[in-house]
Every structure is written in structure tokens, then in C-alpha cells.
Amino acid sequence: MSDDEIKMVVAVVRPDKLGDVKQALAEAGAPSLTVTNVSGRGSQPAKTGQWRGEEYVVDLHQKVKIECVVSEIPAQDVVDAIADAAQTGEPGDGKIFVLPVEDAVQVRTGESGPEAV
Amino acid sequence: MSDDEIKMVVAVVRPDKLGDVKQALAEAGAPSLTVTNVSGRGSQPAKTGQWRGEEYVVDLHQKVKIECVVSEIPAQDVVDAIADAAQTGEPGDGKIFVLPVEDAVQVRTGESGPEAV
Amino acid sequence: MSDDEIKMVVAVVRPDKLGDVKQALAEAGAPSLTVTNVSGRGSQPAKTGQWRGEEYVVDLHQKVKIECVVSEIPAQDVVDAIADAAQTGEPGDGKIFVLPVEDAVQVRTGESGPEAV
Numbered sequence: 001m002s003d004d005e006i007k008m009v010v011a012v013v014r015p016d017k018l019g020d021v022k023q024a025l026a027e028a029g030a031p032s033l034t035v036t037n038v039s040g041r042g043s044q045p046a047k048t049g050q051w052r053g054e055e056y057v058v059d060l061h062q063k064v065k066i067e068c069v070v071s072e073i074p075a076q077d078v079v080d081a082i083a084d085a086a087q088t089g090e091p092g093d094g095k096i097f098v099l100p101v102e103d104a105v106q107v108r109t110g111e112s113g114p115e116a117v
Numbered sequence: 118m119s120d121d122e123i124k125m126v127v128a129v130v131r132p133d134k135l136g137d138v139k140q141a142l143a144e145a146g147a148p149s150l151t152v153t154n155v156s157g158r159g160s161q162p163a164k165t166g167q168w169r170g171e172e173y174v175v176d177l178h179q180k181v182k183i184e185c186v187v188s189e190i191p192a193q194d195v196v197d198a199i200a201d202a203a204q205t206g207e208p209g210d211g212k213i214f215v216l217p218v219e220d221a222v223q224v225r226t227g228e229s230g231p232e233a234v
Numbered sequence: 235m236s237d238d239e240i241k242m243v244v245a246v247v248r249p250d251k252l253g254d255v256k257q258a259l260a261e262a263g264a265p266s267l268t269v270t271n272v273s274g275r276g277s278q279p280a281k282t283g284q285w286r287g288e289e290y291v292v293d294l295h296q297k298v299k300i301e302c303v304v305s306e307i308p309a310q311d312v313v314d315a316i317a318d319a320a321q322t323g324e325p326g327d328g329k330i331f332v333l334p335v336e337d338a339v340q341v342r343t344g345e346s347g348p349e350a351v
């Protein structure tokens with residue numbers, strides 16, 4: 001038990017790491033998650049390229065956002081599982097953020113609080 | 118008035134419940150919302166099926182995420198309205214989370230704080 | 235330095251303002267961001283129209299959501315940069331919300347805390 005605290009772990013990672021992250025989360029005991037297709041950029045300047053003689057700029061890269069709300073499992077375990085599964089060591093591996101959550105409700109049962117996560 | 122507090126209510130529900138949720142929110146006095154197409158899984162193990170003799174696994178289900186930031190209307194009223202409108206009683210009905218928000222700005226006017234929500 | 239605090243600035247703006255917002259954020263020293271295609275409605279009642287003699291209701295408008303997590307740069311600077319770049323003065327310009335973030339991890343390095351943002 002993590003003292004009734006609820007956290008939302010938000011990770012933005014490479015799309016081809018989604019499968020590994022899902023498996024790592026299930027193994028960490030936190031299988032529930034929500035996935036969104038996003039695009040983004042990090043701290044590197046935009047890359048320029050050439051296509052049929054035209055110069056173009058790639059400044060947003062396809063990523064997936066994974067949101068995983070937990071209460072029984074410590075957020076740190078979820079963060080570690082995601083970071084480990086998503087890492088390649090190359091620029092663009094992504095970021096993980098931990099946000100506080102004040103309440104949760106399971107729609108099917110109407111139950112609320114940490115037990116509802 | 119809920120004491121100047123701003124909350125973000127984040128709900129992940131069945132796509133075919135979006136219409137009912139929008140109507141319920143308007144009736145609760147909280148019509149403003151942002152909708153994202155997402156996919157996700159809850160606590161049930163993945164389902165396996167057969168297609169043309171091949172086994173496949175359905176592990177992510179299409180859902181919609183609804184974000185509704187409120188200040189005058191209590192977050193609890195918004196949560197109750199969504200939960201009531203989105204419930205079928207079957208597994209997969211979704212979850213609702215309440216997050217703290219520290220500030221809000223209305224872009225058109227530049228106004229900030231709870232009044233800007 | 236803003237005292238080790240990490241904030242997530244969430245903005246929902248007109249899609250055709252994304253370019254201006256990206257440039258404004260880069261100029262403000264906060265180039266990193268995540269973009270999601272969303273739809274939504276604000277406080278105005280839905281608009282009705284006519285198409286081939288049929289009445290229809292437009293109640294969700296296409297928007298983009300921009301998430302920008304910062305620690306060194308004050309969240310207020312990011313909010314101001316986005317609001318300034320996204321404003322037209324017409325209804326529908328969007329909203330900006332500031333959420334607290336408790337921790338951040340850079341996946342490539344495993345580094346955590348405000349330095350990892």
C-alpha cells in the first residue's frame with residue numbers, strides 16, 4: 001500500500017516500444033493503461049532534409065503517450081518499468097512524468113478512491 | 118463557488134457513450150470539454166480469438182478520453198454526471214480521475230484564474 | 235531556476251496556430267512539447283446549420299492540445315508565450331491549464347527530477 005496516494009504516470013515513448021512497455025507494466029502488476037497517438041519534439045533542433053530537390057524540416061516525431069494511474073503499486077515502480085522497457089540509449093527515447101491524482105472512480109461499480117484505480 | 122479551486126476531471130469511457138456524457142455535462146452546467154480518441158486496457162487479461170484459423174489477441178480497446186476543467190461547478194458533480202451517463206454495468210465502462218489544476222487562462226481575453234475556466 | 239518545481243502546461247488551441255505556438259515556445263527557451271489532435275467545445279451553445287435541406291449541429295470543433303513540461307523556465311512564461319501566439323480575439327481561441335508535476339525522468343539517460351525535464 002502506498003498510503004492511499006493516487007498518481008498518474010504519463011510516458012511519451014517511441015511507438016515501437018509500446019509492446020515492451022505493455023508487457024513490463026503487466027509484469028509490474030500495473031496492467032491498466034490508456035494509449036494516445038501523439039507527436040512531439042524534445043530538446044534537439046529540428047532536422048532538415050532534402051526530398052526531390054526541396055528542403056524540408058522534420059520537427060515533430062510520432063510518439064505514443066501512455067497514461068497509467070496507480071495506487072497500490074508505487075508510482076516509482078511503474079516509472080522504472082516503463083523507463084527500462086522504453087530505453088534504447090539514442091536521442092528521442094522520451095520522457096516520463098508523475099502527476100498527483102486526487103480521486104478516482106470505477107464507472108461500472110461507482111466505487112471511488114484508491115480502491116477504484 | 119468551490120473556493121477558487123480548479124480541477125481537471127479526466128474520464129476514459131466507451132466511445133458510444135460520448136453523446137450521453139456530453140448531454141449530462143451540459144445539464145450539470147459544465148458544457149466545456151476536450152475529447153481525444155484513445156485505446157486502452159483495464160484489469161482484465163487480454164482476450165484471445167480466432168480469425169481464419171489464426172489466433173489473435175485483443176488487448177487494447179477503443180475508448181474516448183474526456184477532459185473537463187471546472188472551477189465554479191464542484192468536480193464531484195462533474196464526476197457523478199459522467200459516471201451516471203457512461204455506466205452500462207458491464208466490464209470496460211471506464212475510469213474517472215480528478216487532478217489538481219493550479220491556473221487557467223482564456224486565450225481570447227487573456228484572463229487568468231478560476232474565472233477563466 | 236524556479237525552485238525545483240515542475241509544471242505541465244496544457245493548452246488547447248486552434249490547429250492553424252500550432253506553428254506560431256511552436257515558434258513562440260522555442261523563442262521562450264521551452265522547445266520540448268507533445269501535440270495531440272483533439273476536438274472540443276467551449277462555453278458557447280452548439281451551432282446549427284443546414285446541409286442539402288437537412289439541419290445539422292456542429293458541437294465539437296477540431297483543436298490541438300499542446301503539453302509542455304518545464305522546470306527551469308517559469309510556467310508563467312510558457313503560458314504567456316502560448317497565449318500570445320494563439321490569440322485571434324475571436325471565440326474559440328482556447329484555454330491553457332497549469333498542472334503540478336511531482337517527478338520527471340529522461341528515458342535515454344535514466345536521470346530524474348527537474349534536470350530531466
Ligand SMILES: Nc1ncnc2c1ncn2[C@@H]1O[C@H](COP(=O)(O)OP(=O)(O)OP(=O)(O)O)[C@@H](O)[C@H]1O
Nearest residue numbers: 012040041042043091092093094266267268303342
Ligand atoms: N518537456 C517536455 N514536455 C512535453 N513533452 C516532452 C518534453 N520532453 C520530451 N517530450 C516528449 O517526448 C518526446 C521525446 O523527447 P526526447 O526523448 O527527444 O527528449 P529530449 O529532452 O530531447 O531527450 P534526448 O536527448 O534523450 O532526446 C518528444 O517528441 C515529446 O513528445
Ligand SMILES: Nc1ncnc2c1ncn2[C@@H]1O[C@H](COP(=O)(O)OP(=O)(O)OP(=O)(O)O)[C@@H](O)[C@H]1O
Nearest residue numbers: 032033034069108129157158159160208209210211
Ligand atoms: N489505472 C488506469 N490507468 C489508466 N487508464 C485506465 C486505468 N484503468 C482503466 N483505464 C482506462 O479505462 C479503460 C476502461 O477500463 P475498464 O473499465 O476495463 O477498467 P477495469 O479496472 O478493468 O474495470 P472493469 O472491471 O469495470 O472493466 C481502459 O481501456 C483504459 O483506457
Ligand SMILES: Nc1ncnc2c1ncn2[C@@H]1O[C@H](COP(=O)(O)OP(=O)(O)OP(=O)(O)O)[C@@H](O)[C@H]1O
Nearest residue numbers: 149150151186225246274275276277325326327328
Ligand atoms: N473548461 C474546459 N475544459 C476542458 N477543455 C476546455 C475547457 N474550455 C475550453 N476547452 C477546450 O478549448 C477549446 C476552445 O474553447 P473556447 O476557446 O471556445 O472556450 P470558451 O470558454 O468558449 O471561450 P471563448 O468565449 O473565447 O470561446 C474547446 O473546444 C475545448 O477543447
Ligand SMILES: [Mg+2]
Nearest residue numbers: 042043091092
Ligand atoms: Mg531528443
Ligand SMILES: [Mg+2]
Nearest residue numbers: 159160208209
Ligand atoms: Mg475492465
Ligand SMILES: [Mg+2]
Nearest residue numbers: 276277325326
Ligand atoms: Mg468558445
